[in-house]
Amino acid sequence: MTSPAELYTTHRELLDRAVTATAARDYWSAYPESPSKSVYGEEAAPTGDRAFTSLLGQPFALDVPGAVGSVSTERSPYGIELGISYPKADPLALIAAARAATPGWRAAGPTGRAGVAAEILSRLHARVFELAHAVQHTTGQAFVMAFQAGGTHALDRGLEAVACALAATTRLPSESRWTKGQLELAKTATVTGRGVGLVIGCTTFPTWNGFPGLFASLVTGNPVIVKPHPGAVLPLAITVQICREVLAEAGLNPDVVTLAAEEPGDGVAATLATHPDVRIVDFTGSSEFGDWLEANARQAVVYTEKAGLNTVVLDSTADYQGLLRNLAFSLSLYSGQMCTTPQNLLIPRDGIDTDAGHRDVEQFAADLGAALDKLLGDPRRAAGTLGAIVNDGVFARLTEAGTAPGVVHPSTAIADEQFPGATIRTPLVSRLDAADEKTYTREWFGPVSFLITTDSTEHSLRIFTETVRAHGALSALVHSTSPDVLESAREAALDAGVHLSENLTGGVFVNQTAAFSDLHGTGANPAATASLTDDWFVAGRFFTLQSRRPV
Amino acid sequence: MTSPAELYTTHRELLDRAVTATAARDYWSAYPESPSKSVYGEEAAPTGDRAFTSLLGQPFALDVPGAVGSVSTERSPYGIELGISYPKADPLALIAAARAATPGWRAAGPTGRAGVAAEILSRLHARVFELAHAVQHTTGQAFVMAFQAGGTHALDRGLEAVACALAATTRLPSESRWTKGQLELAKTATVTGRGVGLVIGCTTFPTWNGFPGLFASLVTGNPVIVKPHPGAVLPLAITVQICREVLAEAGLNPDVVTLAAEEPGDGVAATLATHPDVRIVDFTGSSEFGDWLEANARQAVVYTEKAGLNTVVLDSTADYQGLLRNLAFSLSLYSGQMCTTPQNLLIPRDGIDTDAGHRDVEQFAADLGAALDKLLGDPRRAAGTLGAIVNDGVFARLTEAGTAPGVVHPSTAIADEQFPGATIRTPLVSRLDAADEKTYTREWFGPVSFLITTDSTEHSLRIFTETVRAHGALSALVHSTSPDVLESAREAALDAGVHLSENLTGGVFVNQTAAFSDLHGTGANPAATASLTDDWFVAGRFFTLQSRRPV
Structure with missing residues (x-):
């Protein structure tokens, strides 16, 4: 013993x-x-x-x-x-x-x-x-x-x-x-x-x-x-x-x-x-x-x-290829079956400025699709990134999303040579307008994301705050080269009650949080009452009882 | 500014x-x-x-x-x-x-x-x-x-x-x-x-x-x-x-x-x-x-x-006079209108051993009454201890308790020379049996306490735990010279979810808690969901929101 x-x-x-x-x-x-x-x-x-x-x-x-x-x-x-x-x-x-x-x-x-x-x-x-x-x-x-x-x-x-x-x-x-x-x-x-x-x-x-x-x-x-x-x-x-x-x-x-x-x-x-x-x-x-x-x-x-509406606010970037690679990986990892996978990508109707020149919404959609295809082009590597679809509910949502008119990157099946019986699918991206809130304020857990056109970055930030306050989120990401926009995004994230990642273009992804450094969940929006791991998460589990006596 | x-x-x-x-x-x-x-x-x-x-x-x-x-x-x-x-x-x-x-x-x-x-x-x-x-x-x-x-x-x-x-x-x-x-x-x-x-x-x-x-x-x-x-x-x-x-x-x-x-x-x-x-x-x-x-x-x-049923378990004492003085003051301070004033005093039917010899329940009741009369004998000092009755609700309960057959120390009016209009009353103590739980499991906020006879100290501790678990308490006190009884009382208090004071015979009273040392309330029984002041009391009031960016 x-x-x-x-x-x-x-x-x-x-x-x-x-x-x-x-x-x-x-x-x-x-x-x-x-x-x-x-x-x-x-x-x-x-x-x-x-x-x-x-x-x-x-x-x-x-x-x-x-x-x-x-x-x-x-x-x-x-x-x-x-x-x-x-x-x-x-x-x-x-x-x-x-x-x-x-x-x-x-x-x-x-x-x-x-x-x-x-x-x-x-x-x-x-x-x-x-x-x-x-x-x-x-x-x-x-x-x-x-x-x-x-x-x-x-x-x-x-x-x-x-x-x-x-x-x-x-x-x-x-x-x-x-x-x-x-x-x-x-x-x-x-x-x-x-x-x-x-x-x-x-x-x-x-x-x-x-x-x-x-x-x-x-x-x-x-x-x-x-x-x-x-x-x-x-x-x-x-x-x-x-x-x-x-x-x-x-x-x-x-x-x-x-x-x-x-x-x-x-x-x-x-x-x-x-x-x-x-x-x-x-x-x-x-x-x-x-x-x-x-x-x-x-x-x-x-x-x-x-669950919630994980959101990306696209304003501008100094590393367009990095942005695309990073975002494509975030959408693909474990087929989007993470509570932190981005669902709603908000982009101004006029497009965004990048180090590779201005990109309008159509170009951005095509570039993101190309980045997905490049990441997932080799079936073996694709399977290692995507994993398998966990259950029929995810599959049903993916199928439903595929019938919409605005699909800009359809989901395709991938074969796994080690496990022929695996159900593996690439992410679907569909275009929406800011007015289509009936669709994008629903949570589509799995490999389904929406590229949503807004009037401006300010409009994007407003939609971000309002939808997350109402429906919750576990992650948020902003891409901007403007200190003012970044500052506004930070304020918007505080108002929405969600953690924010900024300008991720390298090997850190919005869907990942690191123990001992990143809190996961906040308690401040409807997606979670817990935050891993803060005092509140442990303080509710015990009482301290005192006894006292004269010496 | x-x-x-x-x-x-x-x-x-x-x-x-x-x-x-x-x-x-x-x-x-x-x-x-x-x-x-x-x-x-x-x-x-x-x-x-x-x-x-x-x-x-x-x-x-x-x-x-x-x-x-x-x-x-x-x-x-x-x-x-x-x-x-x-x-x-x-x-x-x-x-x-x-x-x-x-x-x-x-x-x-x-x-x-x-x-x-x-x-x-x-x-x-x-x-x-x-x-x-x-x-x-x-x-x-x-x-x-x-x-x-x-x-x-x-x-x-x-x-x-x-x-x-x-x-x-x-x-x-x-x-x-x-x-x-x-x-x-x-x-x-x-x-x-x-x-x-x-x-x-x-x-x-x-x-x-x-x-x-x-x-x-x-x-x-x-x-x-x-x-x-x-x-x-x-x-x-x-x-x-x-x-x-x-x-x-x-x-x-x-x-x-x-x-x-x-x-x-x-x-x-x-x-x-x-x-x-x-x-x-x-x-x-x-x-x-x-x-x-x-x-x-x-x-x-x-x-x-x-509110709750603050309880005193009387088993034995090495300082009988100190016990009586201390308890009389606890019952009298601010006319028992404290959320920590003892209400239920549990005493074995056979009485208790003290440094002044064995005391049966009747003797103890008389001695406690005498201690109250001594403490409150001088009207001016009495007024300074008792304060005034805060409202009609307290007064009504006191009146109701006074009609019971078991009163061993009736409540009396005290005049205040500085404030002739003040309503000042001494504490009432009434005898009950362990079987009278309908009376003593009700909270009688104000100067009303019950001396309750039980089969044994073990029985007292059981009543203590059961009534506090069911109805709550903000304070508890045990008097005993036996290390075993004190240990059992500590376990009982942990099970009941209440703070415990032991053998208070001097200038510290069960109804008082000191900031920065004593917690007040526990959260562990129905009397309170808060404890002043622990982490839980503050952790529920805020969120920590993070933002992160590549360097």
Whole structure:
């Protein structure tokens, strides 16, 4: 047995460094993002591959308290047979188990819990190749992206949440002395969790979006029930398996973390989220269910990340080719199935000034289409960028968008030689006018974007602010060579309540945020009530209770 | 004009010290609590007295945007004529004014706003004698208590909120640099307020309970509408007057802070609290309206401090006389009209062991009654401790409690020679059995307490946990010489979600909490969703928005 305190000692250097990084906001990462042999050694990739393959067609090895039968609900967007089954959850049994595990978890204290969390992250990292395959074959992310976004970057986001939670729960001293003249008191402050935490996973980023809530709730003293999307169970099942293993080895009740797998339509998320004992809900997914949770999970603090109208304001540029390359990649990465992929590209009717001369809207549309075709011209490289279409909903929207008259870059199918059954499509770009707001104020999650003509950049900025205030956004981008326009764009982004990227023409993309530096989501617009990871994200998960006595 | 930045420079040493104190949690106070001449000089008291007297019978000098007529709603619990009138608020005009004032307030930045807040506190302190009279003649607190709880301690709580908000809004650097290989980004983080703040004042502690929300919202970048209780307008009107004066002198729009005075029954609090632009609500008062706000002000973050069943668990003591003196004072201070006054005193049926021998329940009741009579035997000193009954609701409950058969210490009237019109009453103590939960699970705000016989200390602790979990509490006290019982009481308090005091027999009382050391309220039981002042209390009031650009 390795106690929580011992695990804290083991990982203390990493945790201290992580806490420092959350305050500095410069570049820092604890988990190397390159899956190359030079970093992970010769054996890591084949071992991970074998580990993943051995899971296929089998019941997944996981104890779940009170499980009733099993479910098998996943299908790979790459067309391979998965056939993995999981214990089917009984929601009330999970809640009872979580409650029973709470006192011991509270007693472990903030540093002990952070030690356990760091050990869990370390073991997840040791299985990162296996995890990457699991992410690839549930989400449709291409392997390298699954390794990064679903593996190492998710671990960074998890560690960031651990660090923020550890800092917040140790900000007040656990023991203090109060002396006022002759009066002297000894005081104790104890962190107690809010109650049972529920993490509702999504189908596109089960780990990247799931880890922050999981680890923030854990370190602040709460047990957590992990409810994966039926389409992406495996990455979170591996996570829960490791959590329970580490908890048990540390002498703690493993029911601090459990898995709530279900059949599609069982409604377990809604049942759990509205139970009186569930006091924290983390959700990533559709605006519809997110809004429902915010309105109905009244007994809980609800952290949501939903969807929105990610916007690009095109005014002018000093690097037109860079702009096109960068934007084409942003639209293509994981087939636009990121909550941060740009949807609405606003461009003045008169066109934009560039270092390659003035470009009218028609020319810009053609140039962007050409940049997409160049990026995606080689099917093999294209597949590595696009990944696969995750589900029929995305495919249906893409098909619907393809019937519109203004399509300037149609979506085409790409074949993947490794996975012939994969559904891979290039992005569609369609032209609209500012007046077509009925179309572009709807969210078209997937590889669908609109090039929208406006009266002027000022008009673009107004549409940006108004649509994001009303419908939300997780990202925004402006291209301009004018300091005045950039300043106006910054003010517009503050008014809209969204983070802003400016003039990205190189290797940083608007859809990417870096743990320990970029916040993800703001809380200030309808797309999210959470920001990864700020004080608000962790402060709602615990209470500080004091006792005091004369000395 | 003195700019916000200059005000920050002026007050920087104080602010730095205050931030340090919020982390250390030892004794610290910025505003001397003794109203003596040796501290405040010969002239302070008479000047404050004259300033207060000059307000009587006059329209209060305060601009309120869009005011419609005036209201005059206060009556002194000490029986003197007040006759002060205030501009009557038009809620929509106040919201429009607050919104118009927001951009300039955002631009002042965290340190500028903290500078303005510190200047406001400084000017409130300069008028603390006047403020104390205002508190005395609206709440019924005796003068010295009004000077402390309504004056200097309220200022300490205000400064604590400023410090917590300043620390939270400056935790992330406003400028940072991100370098990853060849990629380099400059990043800016801007704090933006959540929206219009609303502070709903109470009639017993308008400043002590009002300042934390006011200053936390201000420093985090929000305009604030202050809605005083119609019975206690003056202390907050003085506050708003000073806020507007400081804002204007700093070149800012004074509508960052406005007053919403109303006739009783106008329902302005409900109108404002549910307006889409009001995004933060701070409330102190009845559980009924607090629960209503939590359920209905859905567009806002709602911080409430309501009421509960403050409990004392009597097991044993090594200082029986100290216990009796301390408890008698806690029941008597401000006639039990504190949200922290003990109501339910749980005692085993077999009595308790003390340094003065075993005491059965009847003896204990008699001894507590004698301690109350001794404390309150001299009418002049009694008036100074008891203060006056604030309103008819308290009086009605006291009358109702007096008709019960188990009264062991009846409430009696005390005459005040300085204020013959004052309504002053001693505390009532009534005996109940553990089975009489219908009576003691109701909150009897005012000088009414119950001595409740239980089967054992274990039974007492169970009742303590169950009733506080269900109905809430803001304070709890245990008396025991047994380390095991104390440990059980600490666990029970953690389970109940309430702060605990142990064996208070000297000059520290369960109803008092010290800013910068004791948290007030926990959020962990139904009596409050807020804790003064933790990260949660400030983190919900702002967002951090980033922008980033290649270097």
